[in-house]
Amino acid sequence: METLLIIDFGSQYNQLIARRVREAKVYCEIVPPSVSLLEIRSKNVKGIILSGGPASIYRKNSPKLNPQFLKLGVPVLGICYGMQALAHLLGGEVRQAKEREYGRAELHILPRRGLFFQEVPAKSVCWMSHGDHVVHPPKGFVKTAFTRDTATAAFENRERRIWGVQFHPEVVHSQYGAKMIQNFLFAICHFKKSWTMENFIHETVRSVRQEVGNQRVILGLSGGVDSSVAAALLSKALGKKLVCIFVNNGLLRKNEEAQVRRAFRGRLDLHVADAEKHFLKKLKGVTDPEKKRRIIGHEFIYAFDREAKKIKHAAFLAQGTLYPDVIESRSAFGGPTAVIKTHHNVGGLPDKMKLKLIEPLRGLFKDEARALGRKLGLPKDLVGRHPFPGPGLAVRIVGEVTEERLRILREADARFMEVIQKAGLYDKIWQAFAVLLPVKSVGVMGDERTYENVIALRAVTSVDGMTADWFEIPKDILGKISNRIINEVKGVNRVVYDVSSKPPATIEWE
DSSP states (O other): OEEEEEEOOSOTTHHHHHHHHHHTTOOEEEEOTTOOHHHHHTSEEEEEEEOOOSSOTTSTTOOOOOGGGGGSSSOEEEETHHHHHHHHHTTOEEEEEEEEEEEEEEEEEOSOOTTTTTTOOSEEEEEEEEEEEEEEOOTTOEEEEEOSSOSOSEEEETTTTEEEESSOTTSTTSTTHHHHHHIIIIIISOOOOOOOHHHHHHHHHHHHHHHHTTSEEEEEOOSSHHHHHHHHHHHHHHGGGEEEEEEEOSOSOTTHHHHHHHHHTTTSEEEEEEOHHHHHHHHTTOOOHHHHHHHHHHHHHHHHHHHHTTSTTEEEEEOOOOHHHHHHTOOTTSSOOOOSSOOSSOOOOOGGGOOEEEOTTTTOOHHHHHHHHHHTTOOHHHHTOOOOOTTGGGGSBSSOOOHHHHHHHHHHHHHHHHHHHHTTOGGGOSEEEEEEEEEEEEEEETTEEEEEEEEEEEEEEOSSSSSBEEOOOOHHHHHHHHHHHHHHSTTEEEEEEOOOOBTTSOSSOO
8 A cells, every 4th residue: 555654753743744645545653763674665764744843853862764764765855944954964953942832824936836836826824833943954955934933834846856845734734735745745745545444445345355274263343433444444344254352441421332332233143241240349449540540550551461361262352542652652862751641441351362463444444444334334413422341330430439429420421412413513513421420419309408419511522532621511501501510410419510631631530
């Protein structure tokens, strides 16, 4: 498959670059600067984008550009730090700016615009985010654009097939950024628009069948979007050679098991492991969020392994890992990123299982996985479901997890979902859920004093969960949600709404 490589220098916008490329129906991969030439040559690479990044080119241990990348004979586009890395490597001059330039800037394109700026107005808005800048382009390079504060906002060397921009064309604030990226893909690299879900299904089915042969595959089916789409795709490829295990840990949303059974009835071999009592026993008295996660992760493996032993001739384990999970496991600087909290997707394999791993969705973003699910005929309400953490409701109960507290949260959350769905808000919200707080409040119900639980509501908008803002639910809808929860869920007498963004808060409370 024709591939565009994005060299990751640590930019917060890397996934945006990839999304713009994928939206143009071109396949791309994000790789670290340390990627080997052997790996690059093993792919059908027709172009390279060097991403931005937070480092200074002069900083010790800053990521460096491998000069061999420029000898591959494919077009190269440097963005922000990527442009500076090109200039520095090729003999240009990069300096620290007197002031960091951040935000919107007016971009002026010089008359000798070339293919990169074709059909882009001579004056438009671009988005800047940099501390260093190119003062003198390398010998043989031509300056093609400038802003008020950046004399060389873009340069190019057509003979060497190298382009560079100081601004970020991948962000929506850059007025004609998408057009510039498309010019690079099609006018310069000559990609074909071959990245489609039909092609992805065809290629994945072919490769999975070849890898698995006559052996069997086990998949942990949670009922979420990722594992459900993976199950549907692998079922198409393998038929009865796929066996799915659904672990009911008692920490699921209302009617979760029934929904999974209904969605996949007649489509695949589904085994259900009923482990609710065991999980609750292990969580008794536990209030620390990280300890909850560790216990749930360990017990999930135990329950999954116990059920998997019943399946004969299984050689593979399938997971619904998505591309952002793969990207976030790497660092441009070669080290791990800071751990805020253990990843929501609990699980992992005990060594004794000795199953080989299959991750059919590891090249897809979330929106692509949803599109794939629709193409495979999964129900709309399943494909469009909001993200749900691996530890389930346990991390939405602040404090101890008990059967009674699970009942309260499950019923409150179900009513929250019912109201926003009827109001037509569900699909406008990236993630919405209820949280049971570890406090009680005084109330009055039926002329009697009450002392009962508090429910917090959370609803956010986001693209990929990396950042998020709270969703403004209309006041009358919030009132309906509050009334239904307080009137219909025994044990609740107060409802509050969370209006914090990420950062500084996280989306989940634990």
